[in-house]
Amino acid sequence: MRHSSPKSAAGSLRIVAGRLRGSRIAIPDRAGLRPTPDRVRETLFNWLAPYLAGVHCLDLYAGTGALGIEALSRGAGACTFIERDRDLCRALSDNLARLQVDAAEVVNADASSWLAGPSRRFGLVFVDPPFAADLWAGAAQALERGGWIADGGFVYVEAPDDARFEPPPGWQPHREGRAGAVRFALYRRSGGDPLK
Numbered sequence: 461m462r463h464s465s466p467k468s469a470a471g472s473l474r475i476v477a478g479r480l481r482g483s484r485i486a487i488p489d490r491a492g493l494r495p496t497p498d499r500v501r502e503t504l505f506n507w508l509a510p511y512l513a514g515v516h517c518l519d520l521y522a523g524t525g526a527l528g529i530e531a532l533s534r535g536a537g538a539c540t541f542i543e544r545d546r547d548l549c550r551a552l553s554d555n556l557a558r559l560q561v562d563a564a565e566v567v568n569a570d571a572s573s574w575l576a577g578p579s580r581r582f583g584l585v586f587v588d589p590p591f592a593a594d595l596w597a598g599a600a601q602a603l604e605r606g607g608w609i610a611d612g613g614f615v616y617v618e619a620p621d622d623a624r625f626e627p628p629p630g631w632q633p634h635r636e637g638r639a640g641a642v643r644f645a646l647y648r649r650s651g652g653d654p655l656k
Contacts, residue, residue, distance in 0.1 A: 476501055486551060487551075517585070520542050525543075527588065544570045581608065581610040585609055585613070587618070600627060603615070616645070
């Protein structure tokens with residue numbers, strides 16, 4: 461996830477829970493990169509705890525990959541990470557290798573272009589694009605139009621508190637919260653099929 465911010469996020473962040481609990485992810489020195497804070501990730505994954513086992517995830521604007529790696533740490537079955545910045549992809553691949561994380565695919569691609577290709581169905585999708593780019597609505601429409609979300613699957617959306625995001629029909633609000641000027645929300649797509 462890449463947020464518009466003048467600050468660099470160089471350093472590291474920790475995995476909150478699961479088999480990788482306490483492990484550190486190196487964060488490249490990149491303007492505008494701001495991973496989802498520990499407290500928000502902890503809240504989100506507490507909401508998702510009953511549904512994570514074996515789920516296939518899509519981290520659509522991966523950045524550091526913190527959301528997808530946290531999901532894998534807590535029992536998700538696989539995660540596909542999409543990131544257009546080549547250096548961030550390399551750093552993410554290095555972190556995954558160092559943490560010995562399997563069942564992870566890192567794709568260097570623009571999310572919009574990638575979503576226009578052949579689809580697969582995911583039980584959990586993270587949508588946390590760069591804040592200045594206003595990509596939430598387009599990403600949601602592309603996910604829905606392309607059939608990327610399993611019936612009964614979840615979509616996590618992180619955006620500025622003042623952003624106007626209207627979920628597509630069939631995305632039912634599940635939980636939401638706020639942290640500073642950021643709103644984070646979890647939606648569930650209508651349908652009763654298992655997440656896997």
